[in-house]
Amino acid sequence: MNTQDTCIEFKDVVAGYKDFMILNNLSFKAKRGTITLLLGPNGAGKSTVLKALFGLLKPRQGDILLDGVSVAGATQKQLLAQGIAFVPQGRNLFGQLSVFENLELGGITLGMKTTHERIPEVLEFFPRVKERMHSAASALSGGEQKQLEIGRALLLRPKVILIDEPSIGLSPMVVADVFKLLRRLADQGTTVLMVEQNVKSALKISDEAIALESGRLVLQKPASELLADPNIERLFLGGAHQSNAQASTV
Amino acid sequence: MKKFTLFLIATCAVLLLAAPPFLKNYGLYLLSYWLVFVIATMGLNLTVGYAGQKSLGHAAFFGIGAYTVAIMMKAGISFWVGLPTAALICFFVGIALGFPALRVQTIYLAFATLGFNTAVWLVMRNEEWLTGGTFGINGIARPSLAGFSLEGNLAYYYFVLGTAVLLAALQWGLLRSPWGKAFTALRDNPIRAESLGINTRSYTLLSFALGAVYAGVAGALFASLVQFIEPAPFTVGASIMMYLMVVVGGPGYFLGPLLGSAVGVILPEWLRFAQAWYLFVFGAAVVLLMIWLPDGLLSIPDRIKAKRQAREASAARAAAANTLGAK
Amino acid sequence: QEVIKIANIVELSGGGATAGTNFKNGVELAVKEINAAGGILGKKIQTTTSDTQSNPGVAKGLTQKAVDDDVFAIFGPVFSGSIMVSMAESRKAEIPNFTGGEAASITMQGNPYVFRTSFTQATAMPKVARYISDQAKLKTLAIVFVNNDFGKGGLDMIKKALDKSSTKVVAEISTDSGQVDFSAAVLKAKQSGADGVFVYSNEEESARLLRELRKQGWNKPIIGETTLTGQKVIDLAGEAANGAVAHVGLTVDAPLPAIRAFRAKFERDYKYVSDHNGMKGYSGIYALKAAIEKVGKLDRKAVANALHSLVVTTDKEPGILMNVAFDQNGDLDRESFLVEVKDGQQVVVATLPPLNPLVTANKPIAAGKSAPAKK
Amino acid sequence: MSHPTEQQPVLKVSNIKKAYGAIQAVGGVSFEVMPGEIFGVIGPNGSGKTTLFNSMLGQITPDAGQIELNGKDVTHAGPLELNRLGVGRTFQTLQVFGKMTVRDNLIVAAQEHQGSMLSRMFAPSDSGLGAKADALIDQFRIRHVADKKAGELSYGQQKLVDIAMAFMSEPDLVLLDEPCAGVNPSLVGGISTLLKELNRNPKFGKQSSFVVIEHNMDFVMDLCHRIMVMVEGQVLAIGTPEEIRGNKQVLDAYLGS
């Protein structure tokens, strides 16, 4: 398999919540087997991009392609079957079910046999979660819950991972571990589309960076280039970029 | 929204003031009946719609108000003493009913209030020495106001209308004051509210108590409108109907009870042409109404407004995006 | 006046729906017959039916509506609680109002416009009481009643009637309308050690009670008033109804030609057997007809007046079902029956004479499976 | 980073314990926060930071231990009372009033500090707090969403509203649970600056103090006067950022190499 073909492609996508259009003719491509990092101020529309890709919002215009095939309008089940997994922002567990049951449900599209085989592997990676295997998910600490969520998605061994701000709530060591893992997966051919505000660390493991403002693509560059560029650093990392940050969060 | 509200109020005011003299007894009775329920559901809207406390026991207060006035008038005490007494009793019983709400929420609270309603109803039915039991209390007189008798249907109608307007004005004032925000905060996120110094305990109790006062006043008016009371109109079923009226009208919308009560009281009457099927049609209409407007009738202007705002916001966002693009 | 407008204000939904529907069907059947036969004084009757939802407040409003519509007479409501409220409106408007309610207090307030279609409990209960103490010779009695104005009123009246007799009431057991489990009620009756039980409740509850009595092996007399031995109860209770005895003011099983005819017509039109409420509505219309014809003109006041001393016989007016006389209060008087359930059938065991000598005895069907009336 | 001394601590926490069944979430934690101090709390996931916060703030009842606020025992005080005593807070999970506008969220966050309950019945709708709310709205750069319902904002925007709310009533002591999570780096700096400003603001009469849980080390190290490291419900170390950065144990347990 050629690891450099386009895996994800947005073509002039317009999408939003009811009548409020968040993405304005957004176009970009993400290559297979790479980590593409989505950056941008709060409210830029990063999460909206992932939601549109995962079929939670239907594009008004334009098209979303996966491996060259349109997935606009596909159901989550179909997308999962194609090997896409999504870890949304915020809390997404079933609080009253146990940690183990949450993992089981994560593998519902795989069948229980496979799921039960894979659960121990995933738990090896998150020892904190393993200890709490039989407590209710809502009893976990914030970071433990996030770990469980990430683990739940990894269970699927997805070809494409959409991950929205994984570092929220995770302690630095765990963040580093998760990033390392994502890098390893990408190197093995998984396509990762990640949103992060923890920009510095995220850029270090990413291949390509895309910056959004007001639902528009403002920049797409190799991550390494961006890390090195002093101007860009000020723009996104420094906090001096007031006027634009404001306008762009409309 | 503002404009729409004003328009609605103005139209209603003209109709409510000018039309009644042309109506016959039944029309007047029905309108008065409706206004009584408007008052009662205004109270419930405060409890359920604004403060978010799921109460299914409102008819109990309605009943307590009605019985207080009826019993006092039978004992020869004036309506004008009975009315405030009813309001006061309801206020304190309302506070008492608020206590379970401090411990439990949602369906559990709904059930606690439902239980309270049943208990009150049982007392009304069984304590014959006080309430007349299942025979009820008959021949409740209508009061006179400043020497002017309210016995006639038209006079009584205007009296109920006046009371409703007065109570609506008071509620309007209350909701516009910081209290209104505190109630909404309590509804949206009680945990956060408390950590911000909002005394959720007091506001919860008061939301019940104030709601109960409205129901009590409505009950008092009801007693002397129908001139007879018995336990039946104060059952859990009646509470459920009041809840329905609030939700259909639009919970948390100031004028919701006006439309909601119209659906609950006037719509079935109007549907009587459907003969034996009229209640079936009514039930079906409620279902369809909910499906069409899950947030209640008064959410229509909000919907329109939200749509317009969303369009404007989209445009602004697109414009902002374009300036970026040009860079 | 082109037509005679009659408002039929009855319980068609809520707790009274069964009773109200029967009453309404009875009224409509009678109206259809009368209209087919040319109406009253040559004028057709026109009825409008409205549902009170078993709610007195609504009943009051509907009565006002009837007044607004300038009807000639009002029929219903059937529930005592509702007529108690609504009759103030018909009285104010001076419109004759026929009710199906049994509570004694309805006719004790000097309302000259209210008329019954059935016995007041003040008339019925003394008859039952007499049977209990004189014929059944029960020393002690347990009473199971339904806790609404109907049941409670009956309780008060039978207690009053038994006061002077040799029978002592040893237990008053309240039950709810819609109640399902009667084990506690039956147990209480058993515990009271009473010689018999008097049951005063609606049909379905009566049936459940009878079943529970049988289940717990009750073998003492079971006595009731009107509802206890209705065909509906027998259908619902099955075997458990056997042996129950009741005083019945109106029953479709009475061996009278007029009633037999009514029963057949009702069943033909509505595909089920009428209960006593159907008979109330039906005969009520005929009482009105008789009164109007007696006065000879459509004058409400005069008709109400005439009703206060009206005597109607089935010879002249078969629709009245049984010979009847109204009194000054609007109460009525006629023969009544003592019935017993035998093998799933209501059997008339005795016909009790009316109190008013003006009412002549009804002539029973000569050959019937029912026992001949004892005099 | 000066270390305020010789004063009574604003907050004195002694030996707080909280267990969930067999899990000792917090196992005897003690520390003090001085007036005007910014106190950081760090530690691996599940080390008991949030549980400690919730015990201090009356959200849950600790099994043992004592909490003093300006010398007053508040161990059994509820969230409401603590707020009245001048303690503000944010939660780890987003907690905004979803159906109210952003501006109303801010107003309601402080209105209960204005006058008595009865007087508030007759107060103007914004309790006279409109200007203050607007000022914070600008500081947190959420002007463009000020009239939107808070529930319809992006994660980071809601987080900003949440933090702003904690400051509306000018509390003496503010406890923040991961304020930077999900916030754009350009604003993280802003929050840091803002906290420093508020910390020194003489308008409050006295300096206000902060306790901040945060996993963003740049932020913590830059902002805090002292830092406490928790591991498995225990205090591993308390010290200045320099001390903590140099602590071998801390590196092993939390920061990694």
Place this chain on the structure above:
Amino acid sequence: MTDFLQLLFSGMATGAIYALAALGFTLLWQASGTINFAQGEFVMLPAFMMLGFLSMGAPLAVSFVLTVVLAVFLLGWVFKRGLVDPLFKYGMMPIVVATIGLSIAMRNGLRAGYSAEAHPFPSLFADKLFNIASVTITLADVGTFALALVLVFATQAFMTKTVTGRAMQAVAQNTESASVLGINVPRMIFYAFAINAVLAVAAALLVTPTYLAKFDMGESLGNKAFFAAIIGGFNNSRGALLGGLIVGVAENLAAAYISPAYKDAVALVIFMVVILFKPQGLLGKKEERKV
């Protein structure tokens, strides 16, 4: 003592009836987070359907099966498509009110379209009495109780022991997350309502001989079932059984030993105590931690 046992057993038989109706409440709550105020009518309608098939000459068993099919379609699929789907995302209030409207429509539709009378209903069990130590029980009592037990535990096992059951719970707790995991949300909701429909038909079969088929039979049945579900614990199927039994027995004992007129109040007092000390119901799970 005999009296007490008699009351206890009768109460348990009635309680089993309440439990059967309550089971539907707990199921829908666990599996879709909704409350169906028309639950009583969901028992009433199948009772009449079965009567209909019976009157066409079908035996009871056949009528039952036909009714199950019809109910799964009408009370399951149609109800879900027509009412639940459009309202699901708006939270509890609109669904509650819509089902209140539905119950009014169903009750009055049946009354206007068919009959206002009560109709006898054949019992699944022979009319047989047992006399054990002078306590009388009917075969129907025992049978109803046993079947209620089976249904409750089967439902409970399905919800907690199978992946489908847990997926249904997941949908109720967090719909969006469920769909993100590829759980077929509409299908899970349909399952919930289909099972509810089957349970309702079973309940109808068992309760109607005592309750009698009548247009308003659902009203009191629904109320009592709601009582029972809350007392036992809304989010647990076994809670329905426990709650049903408590309500049934308490009513009986109260009627006999305290006051028949206040018998309902006794169940209420029990409830108040329960709610104050264990707000989630006797067997219910605690709500999630929120902070």
